[in-house]
Amino acid sequence: MRFHSPAIQYFHAVRRTGSIRAAARVLNVASSAVSRQILKLEQEVGSPLFERNARGLTLTTVGEMLARHVMNVLQDLDRFRSDVASLSGAWSGTVSIACIESLTESVLPDLIASHRGRARRVSFTTEVKGSSDVLESLSRGEADIGIAMALRHPPDLRQVALKRFRLGAVVAREHPLARRKTVTLEQCLAFPVINALPELSIYHLLQPLIAQLSETPEPAIQANSIDLMRELAARGVGVAFQTQLGINRLSRDGQLVFLPLDNAGSPVWSDLGIYVRAERTLPAYTDSFLQELVRELGERERRENAAYPPTS
Amino acid sequence: MRFHSPAIQYFHAVRRTGSIRAAARVLNVASSAVSRQILKLEQEVGSPLFERNARGLTLTTVGEMLARHVMNVLQDLDRFRSDVASLSGAWSGTVSIACIESLTESVLPDLIASHRGRARRVSFTTEVKGSSDVLESLSRGEADIGIAMALRHPPDLRQVALKRFRLGAVVAREHPLARRKTVTLEQCLAFPVINALPELSIYHLLQPLIAQLSETPEPAIQANSIDLMRELAARGVGVAFQTQLGINRLSRDGQLVFLPLDNAGSPVWSDLGIYVRAERTLPAYTDSFLQELVRELGERERRENAAYPPTS
């Protein structure tokens, strides 16, 4: 099912690999063939598509425009293929997800497991990275669905849903704070805390609040892994900060306690966005998973709001 | 700039013309070439794309799926072309509009004239037809922007905006009703009326109301042209019904009077929708006109609401 000109595919491969010879290796063709197709494309467009550096190729402005078009074509071709396949009852394909770490503890594994239980032929690729990298993966067409902190997103992405979760302190069962219902930042800073490094969005949520306090915070542990911070908290090393999404299992076991943060009477929100390339129609099997993801996150948001009503 | 496989274009032409030989004439190639490309496509997809009738070809289900993909590709190619062209400052292209008759009197000619004044290189194609035909034109990719009565629209279209206008009676200056501020349907039916035929949406707006009345309406003139009905009303032949959009010029001349309909104390709304194919990004020059169209219709809606506040 390759009814698109080879030039399209070659261009796409060159853009991804950043080099003609590398693209040729991936495509299993001679590099001369790839080179010629690119030259032919540039001749037809009437403008160079790549800047030739000694170390490889970089897209020009026109090249980026063509890349956008080619991505639209290839992604829509994927959707067409899945549409045809689903006619004969074969629901198969790969859902590619890029997301931040908060989801890896329970949300994503639960969802994927349950989805695979129903649709065995659908496979998954997941990549965990920072929020801005998630958005970039989507823009570059390397992922189908992205979950990231809801910052400003580029116009070529569409925010499918926005869910807000309370940021809270996470402490071991035996921690002096564990009996409280909510905590303030000051109360936490009286104990050793496990701080997020700037690459985690939690840092940017808490830093402005910490800056407002008069006291200098206790010397603390710093980390860039939510998983690690959670495990440290479980071992009683200190107070960690994150949303309830990441401590589902351990809090059910009773090892960890989640205490919603109370900042001068109002909650501290962590906004989670679900993103998709705007200029694109998802294949049926991808869209199906997306719907479940949105529903599940909505459900968790609702449950959390019920458990910790945003009192003032 | 033809970097897409000929099969794509041939398929598109065959779908539009409904025949291989007709497509070949349009494409200036031998019919055998077209036939072969179609056969090759069907072989690659693994399923027939057309049903061969004696009189030509009809799309199969898989064929319609491919048609959707091909339309997405070709329309996005158009956008890419315009993006590249706008880099060199050349804003040129053709905006294709399908709309219902209500817009032809002032909205559309005003907008097109003013837009052409600013962007000389942008040309227009407009086709006036019934609401359902407008939507179909859009779905088939024969128009870029559609304006129709806001009924239920197929899922492959996106409603960019929804504007509501009051339906009213239109009478000549000398008509006995002309002095009133508003009129009820009963008051109108006391005079000869110019009725819309079922092909016009006005018919479907008024028919349910007329059916509720006890009296049998006066024998009346029936027509399927808003233009004709307006001119008949201007000549004092009877009372016509339409929105204020269509009588801009003649009411400014004082020849015609617009009287908002009052149906048991509430207005009768005529909902106008602006539509675009959902799976598509418009070229810059088309989007620019679309924005103006939405703004202008919003402006008229606002002005009309100010002139005839929806009293109860």
Place this chain on the structure above:
DNA sequence: CATGTTGCTGCCGTTTCGGCAACGGCTATA
């Protein structure tokens, strides 16, 4: 200076494409 990598270009065999003419199937018309 040697080595490795990059993109590009003749040369040439293979594949694909398109034009021409002819065939069988069908419809409408005389």
Place this chain on the structure above:
DNA sequence: TATAGCCGTTGCCGAAACGGCAGCAACATG
């Protein structure tokens, strides 16, 4: 019922496009 006019398809053949191979100059790295 015969005929003329469509229709899509197929064999044949020249032309164009494609891809592989080997070699080129330019540049970076050690």
